[in-house]
Amino acid sequence: MVELTSFMKGKIVCLDLKSETKADMFEEMSDLISHSEFVPDRREFLDALKEREAVMVTSLGDGVGIPHARCDSIQQLVIAVGISRKGIDFGAKDDPAVRIVFMFGIPTQETKLYIQVLAKISRFARKKENRERLLSARSADEIFAAFEEFDANS
Amino acid sequence: MQLVIVVLYREEQLDDILSVFAELGLENTIVIEGTRMQEVLAFDVPIFAGLAAGSLGGKRYVKILMSTCPEEGISRQIAKVAKDFDIDFSNRDVGEILTLPLKELVTAED
Numbered sequence: 626m627v628e629l630t631s632f633m634k635g636k637i638v639c640l641d642l643k644s645e646t647k648a649d650m651f652e653e654m655s656d657l658i659s660h661s662e663f664v665p666d667r668r669e670f671l672d673a674l675k676e677r678e679a680v681m682v683t684s685l686g687d688g689v690g691i692p693h694a695r696c697d698s699i700q701q702l703v704i705a706v707g708i709s710r711k712g713i714d715f716g717a718k719d720d721p722a723v724r725i726v727f728m729f730g731i732p733t734q735e736t737k738l739y740i741q742v743l744a745k746i747s748r749f750a751r752k753k754e755n756r757e758r759l760l761s762a763r764s765a766d767e768i769f770a771a772f773e774e775f776d777a778n779s
Numbered sequence: 780m781q782l783v784i785v786v787l788y789r790e791e792q793l794d795d796i797l798s799v800f801a802e803l804g805l806e807n808t809i810v811i812e813g814t815r816m817q818e819v820l821a822f823d824v825p826i827f828a829g830l831a832a833g834s835l836g837g838k839r840y841v842k843i844l845m846s847t848c849p850e851e852g853i854s855r856q857i858a859k860v861a862k863d864f865d866i867d868f869s870n871r872d873v874g875e876i877l878t879l880p881l882k883e884l885v886t887a888e889d
Contacts, residue, residue, distance in 0.1 A: 744799070748798065748860065748863050
């Protein structure tokens with residue numbers, strides 16, 4: 626089974642996103658994630674994020690969004706987590722305020738892994754206790770620990 | 780190699796069970812729509828119409844997911860992950876998971 630923590634080793638976490646719009650959040654989190662060695666081309670990543678989002682919003686419901694992009698330049702799947710205290714409107718009618726953002730980038734050819742990771746993040750996020758744990762986390766380590774526990778019990 | 784078949788009696792949970800398959804890497808899955816014999820009899824064969832008043836709940840269609848998997852124990856993994864989606868295969872009204880050993884599988888890689 627895929628372990629989410631294996632793609633979170635950089636602990637790319639923002640516990641208080643400043644952005645108030647989805648477009649700004651894409652910029653803010655792209656900055657964050659492109660500091661990792663696995664996303665060398667921020668512009669390509671950002672464009673791919675927007676392109677994917679244009680197909681259908683990545684809001685999952687329950688205040689969770691999973692914007693993601695597949696890029697040729699990405700070397701290895703990488704997941705970042707962002708928390709918005711105010712909430713960000715993703716444009717989904719049933720979920721006006723996304724407070725937990727899982728952003729990930731993945732090499733274009735990794736289709737199987739892409740599906741597996743997206744499904745597993747979705748399963749993590751549908752549990753209320755997991756969402757509450759992320760929202761109350763005070764450090765990247767606490768966020769990471771929540772995923773470690775989830776991986777261990779999966 | 781295993782042939783994995785999941786029969787889901789609650790078609791409204793198809794999204795969830797597909798997510799389970801996706802997470803477990805069962806990417807070559809095929810989804811088929813089917814009907815239980817008892818319900819075909821009840822609704823399409825007049826002499827058996829009395830069955831319609833039984834405990835069928837009016838759910839005529841089931842979803843059948845078929846896939847292959849190299850791992851043993853995939854049925855237990857499916858059942859475990861599915862519980863997070865409130866799909867409990869220990870309840871016979873929910874569905875069934877079957878695995879069968881495959882003697883031979885010919886693919887493009889061969």
